[in-house]
Amino acid sequence: MxxxxxxxxxxxxxxxxxxxxxxxxxxxxxxxxxxxxxxxxxxxxxxxxxxxxxxxxxxxxxxxxxxxxxxRVPAPWDVRETYEVRAELEGMACERAVSRITGDGLRELRRANDAVRPGAILSAGSSTAANDEFHTLIHGVAGNERLAKVIREINEAFPRNVSALVLQDNPRHREDNFHEHERIIAALEAEDAETARREMRAHVLSAGEQLARWYERRSATVFKG
Amino acid sequence: MxxxxxxxxxxxxxxxxxxxxxxxxxxxxxxxxxxxxxxxxxxxxxxxxxxxxxxxxxxxxxxxxxxxxxxRVPAPWDVRETYEVRAELEGMACERAVSRITGDGLRELRRANDAVRPGAILSAGSSTAANDEFHTLIHGVAGNERLAKVIREINEAFPRNVSALVLQDNPRHREDNFHEHERIIAALEAEDAETARREMRAHVLSAGEQLARWYERRSATVFKG
DNA sequence: GGAATAGTCATTGGATCCAAGGATCCAAAG
DNA sequence: CTTTGGATCCTTGGATCCAATGACTATTCC
Structure with missing residues (x-):
């Protein structure tokens, strides 16, 4: 394109x-x-x-x-709505990736995810960078330019540093993130399209929920002064 | 919003x-x-x-x-890619509509679709208008503003009059269209989310295929002179 | 006669200029 | 003391101006 x-x-x-x-x-x-x-x-x-x-x-x-x-200050309900759409599209990309991904592709995904394995030393923002890379790799494998473009546009609706804060402040979330990615890789490797879609969908929805909660806390703080 | x-x-x-x-x-x-x-x-x-x-x-x-x-002159492959994404999103909207639609909503859908029943006299463009209305009604019921917005944006990527031509020139396609809508309504009424999604998905993919074929014929004509 | 090059032209891109509208601040009156 | 009305100022929106560049054409040279 x-x-x-x-x-x-x-x-x-x-x-x-x-x-x-x-x-x-x-x-x-x-x-x-x-x-x-x-x-x-x-x-x-x-x-x-x-x-x-x-x-x-x-x-x-x-x-x-x-x-x-x-x-723009995103409203929590807007974040949730947006991530529901994104979850659907990322799920679609992941399902399409099942029949298209190669051994090299799987290795790349593992490498990207290993960078954020529990216990790894992370510089500021590197965990979101690795997360982004993981998703971008899958979009590339999905073989639909328009799909990749729409997802990209959706992601540009919210400031990226907030996602970084969400991950940085919560080692627990980072660990969950890592394991969710692992399950996605496993489904791709097993060529289980249904599971790949479901896992990716759940993964994105969970990330969206964390983000929405962050904005909820933020607006509560702001209102109190 | x-x-x-x-x-x-x-x-x-x-x-x-x-x-x-x-x-x-x-x-x-x-x-x-x-x-x-x-x-x-x-x-x-x-x-x-x-x-x-x-x-x-x-x-x-x-x-x-x-x-x-x-x-922009859309390439057929671009039309197909775009309609694959749209099919996914419309399917999602339709699935969400199942649990949200009311009796009135179903009646409105039937009314919109009856306007294009086989044998009805249609003015120019009215069949696409009715088609658009059918989909817009479902987007409204789906209860996700962002979803509706993304679908709207995707639809704005291709000139509308071409879709009209596709429908106008082919009574057969118009009839297919009508029956596909009927099946979608039936699934919504039966509260069968899985079928509703599948039928809507198939419906949009079929429309996309017709559109892509139209552009294929067009570019063939243009190249010949 | 054909091709290449130079010159002119048409059209866009960026800067500046002017108008319009909303917000803020101050004063006056109740 | 509070509230309301008006005037001024700040910022954006639209028009116009100037520069830059790609296209077209004509002329000249091979």
Whole structure:
């Protein structure tokens, strides 16, 4: 799928702003003033505006007419709904991967997952990186570009650093994560499509539930002050 | 899900251009010059540019840097991939609808489908309209906003008038369509989630196959001259 | 006569300019 | 002291201007 890439500058700008939000450098709920971003990137407001519109289409930010843009604060129910959809799609990808994956593919999955085995020393963010890699590998094997694209777009709806926090703060979740991945690999190896789909689905739903709980706790804290 | 709606003008512009493409007024493969669109809409090029970028994000058009935008010509394999994803999501929606649909909901579905029963007199485009309504009703009942949104976005990737042509030119397909809908309604009424999902999945896949074949015939014709 | 190159043209991309609208702050009145 | 009304300011949205680049054409050389 050849990316037409309308304009290098606008796309780069969008990518840069997205990265800053994903990394938490621009926090959830923060105001995004076009002039600030433009000066911070050394360009004029025009490409910034278009980039913001692109991010809005992805759902990462909200733009109120004449009132500016803010990084969207996901509601817990929205996180749950989104992860239900993602779970379905990742399950589909995993099922499709069963008949397509090779021995090399399985080895790669194991390697990606071993990086986060219980007891491993992890730098900040590396556990989400490994997690992302695991899923991306499966999307690649699934052999459906559109499917991969839709999942990617869904994942861009929420800041990535939050998922990192969820994993970092809870060794228990990290361990669960690891074992869920192991079960998925086992199902792929056994060529059990039904189980592969079910395990992946459960895995994503569980991750979504953790994320939704994190946002619930966050909003409770914010409301109290 | 409150739509932030960044700017009325840009969104309206995007909607207008999208409508023109969907209706076939702007044909597949046509060049889209910003200046023409701007003059045709009585506005400046700025909102047109942003609207085009929005349409590009949806995949309806392709923008090559410095070379302008064209209405994307979907490749048959792309149609098939996309409809596989859509089939999965519509199946999910249908499964979820089983436990949520009411008697009134079932009646509405029957009414929407009866409009296209074999032998009914149909005006141009009304069969796709009825088809769209049938699916939209189910999305509403499924009770997952994000799911409905993702399906909507996927549907916006291909011009709508082509689907209309596919149905209009083939009474046989229209009839098949009607019976597939009937089976889906029956499964919903019987509260058989598994069957509802399977029937909807098959229904969407079949529609996708027809659409892909249409594009195959089209490209064959074009290449011959 | 054909091909290559240079020059012109058309169209997009980015910057700047101007208008419009909402928020905030201050003052005045109840 | 509180509330309401107005004025000012800040930020975004749309229009216009200028630069950059790819396409088309004509001319010249082989």
């Amino acid at each position: 050849a990316k037409p890439s309308a304009s290098a500058l606008v796309d780069d700008t969008a990518a840069e702003i997205r990265a800053r939000i994903m990394s938490g450098e621009i926090p959830i709920g923060a105001q995004l003033r076009q002039d600030d971003l433009a000066k911070s990137l050394g360009i004029s407001r025009t490409p910034v505006r278009e980039a913001l519109r692109q991010l809005q289409a992805g759902g990462l930010i909200e733009v109120m007419p004449r009132r500016g843009a803010v990084v | 409150a739509k932030p709606s960044a700017s009325a003008l840009v969104d309206d512009t995007a909607a207008e251009i999208r409508a023109r493409i969907m209706s076939g007024e702007i044909p597949i493969g046509a060049q889209l010059r910003q200046d023409d669109l701007a003059k045709s809409l009585g506005i400046s090029r700025t909102p047109v540019r942003e609207a085009l970028r929005q349409l590009q994000a949806g995949g309806l058009i392709e923008v090559m840097p410095r070379r302008g935008a064209v209405v």
